[in-house]
Each structure stands twice: as C-alpha cells, then as structure tokens.
Amino acid sequence: MMTVLAALGFADSYFVSSAYFTTLTRGASSQIVFGFEYAILLALVLHVTIKYLLHMHDLRNTQSWDNKAVYLLYAELFINLVRCILYGFFAVIMLRVHTFPLFSVRPFYQSVRxxxxxxxxxxxxxxxxxxxxxxxxxxxxxxxxxxxxxxxxxxxxxxxxxxxxxxxxxxxxxxxxxxxxxxxxxxxxxxxxxxxxxxxxxx
CATH class of the missing domain: 3.30.40.10 (Zinc/RING finger domain, C3HC4 (zinc finger))
Known part of the structure; x- marks a missing residue:
C-alpha cells in the first residue's frame, strides 16, 4: 500500500513540477490546468496516506487508541483547507492569464462545503x-x-x-x-x- 501511494505521490509531484516549469519557459497554456489537477490529486494521495498511517498505528496498538478519530478529523480539515487554497489560487492565476474558469466553480464549492x-x-x-x-x-x-x-x-x-x-x-x-x-x-x-x-x- 505504501509503495503504491509513494509511486502515485512521485508521479503527481513530477507532473506538477513539469507543468510549472513548462509554464515558466513557454508561457501560459493548458499545462496550468493540468498542473492544478495533479496538485489536487497529490492532496488526495496525501490524505489517503495520512489515514492509512493512522489506521496502521491503531492496529499495532494492543489497546484501543482513543485519539484516532481526533487525528482523522484534523486530517480531513487540513486536506479540505489545502484543496480550497489550491482552487482559489488556480482561479486567481486563470483570471490573470486568461479568464475565469467556470469549470472549477462546482469542485471549489464542494471543497468549501x-x-x-x-x-x-x-x-x-x-x-x-x-x-x-x-x-x-x-x-x-x-x-x-x-x-x-x-x-x-x-x-x-x-x-x-x-x-x-x-x-x-x-x-x-x-x-x-x-x-x-x-x-x-x-x-x-x-x-x-x-x-x-x-x-x-x-x-
């Protein structure tokens, strides 16, 4: 499981960095959209990794881990905050280089909720x-x-x-x-x- 998550995280990180440097060298293009989509996927991989590590730590404990749900709540809060920041940053960049991205309104609204x-x-x-x-x-x-x-x-x-x-x-x-x-x-x-x-x- 950790190998799969590490591979997905590495792939997403590579694509994000590739989109970033392509935008710097060649100017604004569709790579901006792809880069932010990969960043959202990277946040999802991070969320799954955190939850998996918390569940594994709970399974390794001989006694019940009472604070597990607390950490899961804060992990959910943190990842949703990251997603909202990414969507907001994406909208600002798109407004500067092209136009307002209507297709991002629904996922941004869902992230805020x-x-x-x-x-x-x-x-x-x-x-x-x-x-x-x-x-x-x-x-x-x-x-x-x-x-x-x-x-x-x-x-x-x-x-x-x-x-x-x-x-x-x-x-x-x-x-x-x-x-x-x-x-x-x-x-x-x-x-x-x-x-x-x-x-x-x-x-």
Missing part, C-alpha cells in the same frame, strides 16, 4: 467532549447494579472504576467509549438524541 463540515465536526466534537468531562455526572456502583450495566458501544460490562457517564437523555456509557463516539457524531448511541441540544434544554 467539505471544509465547512470538517470545521463544524471538529468544533462540535470538542464541545461535546468538554461537556461530557465537566457537566455529565458519573454513575455510581449502586446505580449500575440497578440497571443493565452493559455499554452498547463496546458491549462490555461497566464498573464504577471505569467512570461511566450519564447523558442528558439518561443513557449510560463508558467515558472512553463516549469520547470516541463524540469525535464522530454528537448524538446518543441508543436513542440518537442530539446531546448538545438536550444538554442546553436541561441546563
């Missing part, structure tokens, strides 16, 4: 995790004995030592399981209640 979503995912996940750490109550051993103490995220038995947390909708889960869950989505794993909205209503 993806960047906005990635940014919201980071903000909402951090907000949900902070609320869980500071506002959600821990469940005692007596309360666990009076209920089904199985965490439906990991399917393991909860104990008081694992600091299980009670959500505003009254469902209970492991704290570390909730942290990983909130890094992907901010709803209750059981009833799909919006945790932040429910928390604001109660408080």
């Amino acid at each position: 993806a960047l906005h979503k990635a940014f919201l995912d980071v903000v909402l996940s951090r907000r949900a995790i902070n609320a869980m750490n500071s506002q959600f109550s821990n469940v005692t051993a007596e309360e666990l004995t009076a209920m089904d103490a199985t965490c439906i995220i990991c399917r393991e038995e909860m104990t008081a030592e694992s600091s299980p947390k009670r959500l505003p909708c009254s469902h209970v889960f492991h704290a570390h399981c909730l942290r990983s869950w909130f890094q992907r989505q901010q709803t209750c794993p059981t009833c799909r209640t919006d945790i932040w909205r429910k928390f604001v209503q109660i408080s």
